[in-house]
Amino acid sequence: MLEQIAKWARKRSPWVYHINASSCNGCDIELVASLTPRYDIERFGAVLVPSPRHADVLMVTGTVNAQTKDRLKRVYEQIPEPKHVIAIGACAAAGGVFKGCYNVGQGVQDVIPVDMFIPGCPPRPEAIMYGVLKLLGEVK
């Protein structure tokens, strides 16, 4: 019974933590646009929280490089279970235009498990919202 209530609550209020793993800020701006009144993802209960310890969903933007790799892992480990990861943008999915550089990995999924990829360079706020809602549909 209690578990069911927790699941229901989680589904209607996914708290989001955003980490910039060396993004160019393009995806970050679109993410902010999807949070602010014009698109307003808070309608669906998604709130940006300042600490990973409060979060249910981790949103990652940017290529993963040598400097951010270990930090990303550490932030992921701080999020309480159950947790979900959304990789936003081409860079987070596969390295984007920086793929093949000496300092750039192959995307977020090599470091932490990813539940949802949102492609685009940068993805539109609608796409980010669609991704989050789709993920919510999967939260059971």
Next chain:
Amino acid sequence: MSEVLLQQLKKHAENANGKFTVLRKGEVAVEIDQGKIKGFISNLVNDLRVSHLSTMTGLDLGQNIGIIYHFSRDKDMIDLKTFVPKTQPTAVSIVDIIPGAILYEMEIHDMFGANFEGNPWMDRKLLLPDTWPADLPPPLLKSSKPAEIRKRLHLEVESK
């Protein structure tokens, strides 16, 4: 570029045994020896009032590492070119004339391996990751191999 500034630059370049070329309207290049660069920049800043260092560029020229100082005044650009050999990449730092050059010099040190003598932060990293192995060559030299560096930084995932 005003005729006065052009003539003064020409004179200073000749005094320093530099090669003076006009690239286009408003942009001149002066190729100058490493030993005379500090005196020339000092003249530029103090006498000619060309004191804005826009940026610095590093180049891999095979045997040498090229360093270009881009100065600007109003719409005019003055490019100072100098070289240091790769076998002994010791360049002169200009932080005591232009303090803002410290970051540009650190960047060229990170990316090309040129050592700027007199720069107090030569032992630090600016752009490279903290985990950068000391024995790896600077990444923007043409001899460096990105795949190898990725492997050393543990960014390459073994194919399953």
